[in-house]
Amino acid sequence: MFDLIDELFFQPVWVGIYVEDISRTTGMLITGIGFFLAMRDLNQVHEQLSLELKTDDLTKVANRRYFYQYLKSNSSDNYSILIIDIDHFKRINDDFGHDVGDQVLVEFAMRCNEQLNTDSVFARIGGEEFAVYYATDNRIKVAQLSQQLLNTAQQIKIAAQRSVTVSIGVAIKSHDTLATDVIKRADQALYKAKNEGRDRVVISDDNIQTANHA
Numbered sequence: 001m002f003d004l005i006d007e008l009f010f011q012p013v014w015v016g017i018y019v020e021d022i023s024r025t026t027g028m029l030i031t032g033i034g035f036f037l038a039m040r041d042l043n044q045v046h047e048q049l050s051l052e053l054k055t056d057d058l059t060k061v062a063n064r065r066y067f068y069q070y071l072k073s074n075s076s077d078n079y080s081i082l083i084i085d086i087d088h089f090k091r092i093n094d095d096f097g098h099d100v101g102d103q104v105l106v107e108f109a110m111r112c113n114e115q116l117n118t119d120s121v122f123a124r125i126g127g128e129e130f131a132v133y134y135a136t137d138n139r140i141k142v143a144q145l146s147q148q149l150l151n152t153a154q155q156i157k158i159a160a161q162r163s164v165t166v167s168i169g170v171a172i173k174s175h176d177t178l179a180t181d182v183i184k185r186a187d188q189a190l191y192k193a194k195n196e197g198r199d200r201v202v203i204s205d206d207n208i209q210t211a212n213h214a
Protein backbone atom coordinates (compact mmCIF):
# COMPACT_ATOMS: atom_id res chain seq x y z
CA MET A 1 0.00 0.00 0.00
CA PHE A 2 2.78 2.37 0.99
CA ASP A 3 4.68 1.47 -2.25
CA LEU A 4 1.61 2.29 -4.33
CA ILE A 5 1.16 5.71 -2.69
CA ASP A 6 4.89 6.34 -3.11
CA GLU A 7 4.77 5.44 -6.81
CA LEU A 8 1.59 7.42 -7.50
CA PHE A 9 2.23 10.57 -5.49
CA PHE A 10 5.72 10.99 -4.09
CA GLN A 11 7.95 9.65 -6.86
CA PRO A 12 6.56 11.99 -9.56
CA VAL A 13 7.16 14.89 -7.17
CA TRP A 14 10.77 13.80 -6.49
CA VAL A 15 11.39 13.24 -10.18
CA GLY A 16 9.88 16.66 -10.88
CA ILE A 17 12.12 18.32 -8.30
CA TYR A 18 15.15 16.41 -9.59
CA VAL A 19 14.46 17.36 -13.23
CA GLU A 20 13.88 21.00 -12.22
CA ASP A 21 17.20 21.03 -10.33
CA ILE A 22 19.07 19.57 -13.28
CA SER A 23 17.44 22.06 -15.66
CA ARG A 24 18.27 24.99 -13.40
CA THR A 25 21.90 23.88 -12.95
CA THR A 26 22.32 23.25 -16.69
CA GLY A 27 20.78 26.65 -17.44
CA MET A 28 23.14 28.35 -15.03
CA LEU A 29 26.10 26.49 -16.51
CA ILE A 30 25.14 27.49 -20.07
CA THR A 31 24.61 31.11 -19.01
CA GLY A 32 27.99 31.08 -17.21
CA ILE A 33 29.82 29.66 -20.23
CA GLY A 34 28.04 32.12 -22.54
CA PHE A 35 28.99 35.01 -20.28
CA PHE A 36 32.62 33.84 -20.11
CA LEU A 37 32.83 33.52 -23.93
CA ALA A 38 31.19 36.90 -24.45
CA MET A 39 33.63 38.55 -22.01
CA ARG A 40 36.57 36.86 -23.69
CA ASP A 41 35.45 38.06 -27.15
CA LEU A 42 34.82 41.56 -25.81
CA ASN A 43 38.29 41.60 -24.29
CA GLN A 44 39.85 40.53 -27.59
CA VAL A 45 37.91 43.21 -29.48
CA HIS A 46 38.98 45.79 -26.91
CA GLU A 47 42.66 44.76 -27.20
CA GLN A 48 42.47 44.81 -30.99
CA LEU A 49 40.82 48.24 -31.01
CA SER A 50 43.33 49.78 -28.61
CA LEU A 51 46.18 48.35 -30.71
CA GLU A 52 44.63 49.81 -33.87
CA LEU A 53 44.20 53.17 -32.15
CA LYS A 54 47.93 53.46 -31.59
CA THR A 55 49.23 51.82 -34.76
CA ASP A 56 49.83 53.33 -38.17
CA ASP A 57 47.85 51.35 -40.77
CA LEU A 58 50.55 51.18 -43.43
CA THR A 59 53.81 50.77 -41.53
CA LYS A 60 52.49 49.12 -38.34
CA VAL A 61 54.68 51.35 -36.16
CA ALA A 62 53.16 53.74 -33.60
CA ASN A 63 50.97 56.47 -35.05
CA ARG A 64 50.89 60.22 -34.50
CA ARG A 65 48.16 60.04 -31.84
CA TYR A 66 50.14 57.54 -29.75
CA PHE A 67 53.35 59.53 -30.14
CA TYR A 68 51.83 62.78 -28.86
CA GLN A 69 50.05 61.03 -26.01
CA TYR A 70 53.28 59.34 -24.98
CA LEU A 71 55.15 62.62 -25.17
CA LYS A 72 52.53 64.32 -23.02
CA SER A 73 52.70 61.68 -20.32
CA ASN A 74 56.51 61.57 -20.27
CA SER A 75 57.24 65.26 -20.76
CA SER A 76 58.79 65.70 -17.33
CA ASP A 77 61.68 63.37 -18.17
CA ASN A 78 64.86 64.30 -19.99
CA TYR A 79 64.49 63.38 -23.61
CA SER A 80 65.19 64.36 -27.19
CA ILE A 81 62.93 64.51 -30.21
CA LEU A 82 64.06 63.61 -33.71
CA ILE A 83 61.82 64.48 -36.64
CA ILE A 84 62.74 62.56 -39.76
CA ASP A 85 61.47 63.43 -43.23
CA ILE A 86 62.19 61.40 -46.37
CA ASP A 87 63.82 63.62 -48.98
CA HIS A 88 62.04 64.32 -52.28
CA PHE A 89 59.50 61.65 -51.53
CA LYS A 90 57.13 63.06 -54.13
CA ARG A 91 59.75 62.26 -56.80
CA ILE A 92 59.92 58.65 -55.58
CA ASN A 93 56.15 58.38 -56.05
CA ASP A 94 56.29 60.15 -59.40
CA ASP A 95 59.19 58.11 -60.77
CA PHE A 96 58.40 54.66 -59.39
CA GLY A 97 54.71 54.74 -58.47
CA HIS A 98 52.74 55.08 -55.26
CA ASP A 99 53.16 51.39 -54.37
CA VAL A 100 56.94 51.67 -54.39
CA GLY A 101 56.56 54.83 -52.29
CA ASP A 102 54.51 52.81 -49.80
CA GLN A 103 57.15 50.07 -49.74
CA VAL A 104 59.84 52.64 -48.98
CA LEU A 105 57.79 53.93 -46.04
CA VAL A 106 57.23 50.40 -44.73
CA GLU A 107 60.87 49.36 -45.10
CA PHE A 108 62.25 52.53 -43.55
CA ALA A 109 59.84 52.29 -40.60
CA MET A 110 60.66 48.62 -40.05
CA ARG A 111 64.43 49.13 -40.19
CA CYS A 112 64.31 52.10 -37.79
CA ASN A 113 61.94 50.39 -35.37
CA GLU A 114 64.18 47.32 -35.25
CA GLN A 115 67.21 49.23 -34.08
CA LEU A 116 65.56 51.34 -31.40
CA ASN A 117 65.53 50.20 -27.78
CA THR A 118 62.82 50.34 -25.17
CA ASP A 119 64.05 53.81 -24.18
CA SER A 120 62.68 55.19 -27.46
CA VAL A 121 59.38 55.47 -29.28
CA PHE A 122 59.38 55.51 -33.06
CA ALA A 123 56.25 56.71 -34.86
CA ARG A 124 54.95 57.76 -38.24
CA ILE A 125 53.55 61.22 -37.63
CA GLY A 126 52.69 62.23 -41.19
CA GLY A 127 52.83 61.08 -44.82
CA GLU A 128 56.63 60.70 -45.14
CA GLU A 129 57.44 62.07 -41.71
CA PHE A 130 58.55 60.04 -38.70
CA ALA A 131 59.54 60.95 -35.16
CA VAL A 132 61.60 59.45 -32.39
CA TYR A 133 61.16 60.10 -28.69
CA TYR A 134 64.59 59.26 -27.26
CA ALA A 135 64.78 59.11 -23.48
CA THR A 136 68.09 60.90 -23.14
CA ASP A 137 69.40 64.45 -23.25
CA ASN A 138 72.92 63.22 -23.92
CA ARG A 139 74.00 65.08 -27.00
CA ILE A 140 76.55 62.51 -28.15
CA LYS A 141 74.03 59.68 -27.94
CA VAL A 142 71.43 61.71 -29.83
CA ALA A 143 73.90 62.60 -32.58
CA GLN A 144 74.93 58.93 -32.86
CA LEU A 145 71.34 57.73 -33.18
CA SER A 146 70.58 60.41 -35.78
CA GLN A 147 73.58 59.39 -37.83
CA GLN A 148 72.55 55.76 -37.56
CA LEU A 149 69.08 56.59 -38.94
CA LEU A 150 70.59 58.61 -41.81
CA ASN A 151 72.62 55.52 -42.72
CA THR A 152 69.53 53.31 -42.40
CA ALA A 153 67.72 55.33 -45.05
CA GLN A 154 70.70 55.17 -47.42
CA GLN A 155 70.67 51.38 -47.28
CA ILE A 156 67.24 51.27 -48.92
CA LYS A 157 67.77 50.87 -52.65
CA ILE A 158 64.84 51.63 -54.91
CA ALA A 159 66.81 51.03 -58.09
CA ALA A 160 70.43 51.06 -59.22
CA GLN A 161 71.67 54.61 -58.76
CA ARG A 162 68.64 55.52 -56.66
CA SER A 163 68.74 55.31 -52.89
CA VAL A 164 66.73 57.00 -50.17
CA THR A 165 67.90 59.85 -48.01
CA VAL A 166 66.29 61.59 -45.06
CA SER A 167 66.69 64.90 -43.28
CA ILE A 168 66.54 64.95 -39.49
CA GLY A 169 65.75 67.81 -37.14
CA VAL A 170 66.62 67.27 -33.49
CA ALA A 171 65.76 69.09 -30.28
CA ILE A 172 67.06 68.15 -26.85
CA LYS A 173 64.71 69.06 -24.03
CA SER A 174 66.09 71.57 -21.57
CA HIS A 175 64.62 71.67 -18.06
CA ASP A 176 62.15 74.49 -18.64
CA THR A 177 60.73 73.60 -22.05
CA LEU A 178 57.24 72.35 -22.82
CA ALA A 179 56.83 69.34 -25.09
CA THR A 180 55.27 71.58 -27.74
CA ASP A 181 58.38 73.82 -27.66
CA VAL A 182 60.66 70.82 -28.09
CA ILE A 183 58.65 69.68 -31.11
CA LYS A 184 58.70 73.19 -32.54
CA ARG A 185 62.50 73.37 -32.24
CA ALA A 186 62.90 69.94 -33.83
CA ASP A 187 60.66 71.11 -36.71
CA GLN A 188 62.72 74.26 -37.20
CA ALA A 189 65.90 72.16 -37.21
CA LEU A 190 64.35 69.88 -39.84
CA TYR A 191 63.47 72.88 -41.98
CA LYS A 192 67.09 73.98 -41.73
CA ALA A 193 68.36 70.51 -42.65
CA LYS A 194 66.17 70.58 -45.77
CA ASN A 195 67.35 74.06 -46.72
CA GLU A 196 71.00 73.20 -46.25
CA GLY A 197 70.87 70.41 -48.80
CA ARG A 198 68.98 67.46 -47.17
CA ASP A 199 70.54 64.08 -46.20
CA ARG A 200 71.75 65.56 -42.92
CA VAL A 201 71.02 66.12 -39.26
CA VAL A 202 70.58 69.50 -37.65
CA ILE A 203 70.44 69.76 -33.87
CA SER A 204 68.33 72.70 -32.81
CA ASP A 205 71.06 74.83 -31.34
CA ASP A 206 72.55 75.03 -34.83
CA ASN A 207 75.29 72.45 -34.41
CA ILE A 208 75.16 70.67 -37.71
CA GLN A 209 76.06 67.01 -37.76
CA THR A 210 77.10 66.23 -41.29
CA ALA A 211 79.10 63.05 -40.88
CA ASN A 212 78.17 62.02 -44.40
CA HIS A 213 79.34 65.27 -45.84
CA ALA A 214 82.35 66.07 -43.62
Ligand SMILES: Nc1nc2c(ncn2[C@@H]2O[C@H](COP(=O)(O)OP(=O)(O)OP(=O)(O)O)[C@@H](O)[C@H]2O)c(=O)[nH]1
Pocket residue numbers: 058085086087088089090091093097098099100101102105126127128194198
Ligand atom coordinates in the same frame (compact mmCIF):
# COMPACT_ATOMS: atom_id res chain seq x y z
N1 LIG B 1 53.27 56.46 -51.46
C1 LIG B 1 52.83 57.28 -50.53
N2 LIG B 1 53.00 58.61 -50.66
C2 LIG B 1 52.56 59.43 -49.68
C3 LIG B 1 51.93 58.94 -48.53
N3 LIG B 1 51.61 60.00 -47.74
C4 LIG B 1 52.05 61.10 -48.36
N4 LIG B 1 52.64 60.78 -49.56
C5 LIG B 1 53.25 61.66 -50.56
O1 LIG B 1 54.41 62.23 -50.03
C6 LIG B 1 54.72 63.37 -50.83
C7 LIG B 1 55.32 64.44 -49.96
O2 LIG B 1 55.74 65.46 -50.80
P1 LIG B 1 56.34 66.81 -50.29
O3 LIG B 1 55.64 67.28 -49.05
O4 LIG B 1 56.37 67.73 -51.47
O5 LIG B 1 57.78 66.49 -49.84
P2 LIG B 1 59.01 65.84 -50.60
O6 LIG B 1 58.73 65.54 -52.04
O7 LIG B 1 59.48 64.70 -49.77
O8 LIG B 1 60.07 67.00 -50.57
P3 LIG B 1 60.99 67.45 -49.36
O9 LIG B 1 60.29 67.04 -48.09
O10 LIG B 1 61.09 68.93 -49.51
O11 LIG B 1 62.30 66.79 -49.55
C8 LIG B 1 53.42 63.79 -51.50
O12 LIG B 1 53.55 63.59 -52.89
C9 LIG B 1 52.37 62.83 -50.92
O13 LIG B 1 51.41 62.45 -51.88
C10 LIG B 1 51.71 57.54 -48.43
O14 LIG B 1 51.16 57.00 -47.45
N5 LIG B 1 52.19 56.75 -49.43
